[in-house]
Amino acid sequence: MIISNQTEAIVTFSIALLIGIIGSIGNFLVILCLTKYSASLIKQPTTKLVINLSTSDLIFCLFNVPLTATPFLTRNWPFGQLICHLYPYFYYGNIAVSLLSITFIAINRLVIIIINAQSNSFYSNRNLCIMVIITWVLPFAILCLPLTHTWGYFGYQASLLTCTIMGSEALKDFLFLISFVIPCLTIIICYGIIWFKVRSHTRNLADKGINRSQREMRLTKLMFTIFAVFVICYAPSVILQITSAPVR
Numbered sequence: 001m002i003i004s005n006q007t008e009a010i011v012t013f014s015i016a017l018l019i020g021i022i023g024s025i026g027n028f029l030v031i032l033c034l035t036k037y038s039a040s041l042i043k044q045p046t047t048k049l050v051i052n053l054s055t056s057d058l059i060f061c062l063f064n065v066p067l068t069a070t071p072f073l074t075r076n077w078p079f080g081q082l083i084c085h086l087y088p089y090f091y092y093g094n095i096a097v098s099l100l101s102i103t104f105i106a107i108n109r110l111v112i113i114i115i116n117a118q119s120n121s122f123y124s125n126r127n128l129c130i131m132v133i134i135t136w137v138l139p140f141a142i143l144c145l146p147l148t149h150t151w152g153y154f155g156y157q158a159s160l161l162t163c164t165i166m167g168s169e170a171l172k173d174f175l176f177l178i179s180f181v182i183p184c185l186t187i188i189i190c191y192g193i194i195w196f197k198v199r200s201h202t203r204n205l206a207d208k209g210i211n212r213s214q215r216e217m218r219l220t221k222l223m224f225t226i227f228a229v230f231v232i233c234y235a236p237s238v239i240l241q242i243t244s245a246p247v248r
Contacts (some may be wrong), residue, residue: 009075010073012072013069016068017069017070019065020062020160021061023060023061023065027055027057027058030054031051031054034047045123046109046223048128048132049101049104049107050101051132052097052101052132053105053226055095055115056098056135057094057098059094060091060098063091063094068091068162071162072161076158077162078159083163084154086113087147087154087162087163088165089154092139092165093139095180096138097135097138098136099184100134100139100234101135102223103111103183103186104131104135105223106190106191106224108123108190109190109191109194110190110191113194114193114194142175142178143208146168152165152166152172154169180235191224191227192218218221232246
């Protein structure tokens, strides 16, 4: 990203910092409200997955956003080599955690809307715990490869004013495929199936006694909106870093 003058640098820094502050407050309030003030909602599988999503986004806003904003102002990386390694580790890791959480939410919506009778047994506390663990362990375990220089490495890319994946185009393509493309396609397929099924079987759903179908559909639309906003916000940055970082 090219910042041509100090005014643009200050504006970019301020906007990024403001986004971080608003995101931190918003995600903290979501976690607080769902865990402390909503005894009925906390029992729902979707709620637990949303809390996991908000936790990941909160970490991103608190750790990554300030580190993303500052180089626009300083025109270099002022945080040293150690943070340069940790920044992309948590940047890509938290994005992957958020997207995997949204993926599991989409699958949850599909199960509840289309296969309602089996949803309670499928989303037991044990299975939900496994899903949450997967969202965290899988991306951060894979990112240990560049962190330990096993496959590629993390380094500073001056043209992007940030630290990112270096040293292996294959690694970047692999990470982009499994942590962004596949989850996005899964989410789109899930919501596509829901949309087509609900449009063609609305009366059947009512006949089966699913009285909460309208409420579930409103929640499903909200979850899809969150996914769409997530992709709009993160996709340009991820694609830019994946395609722009040179191999060294």
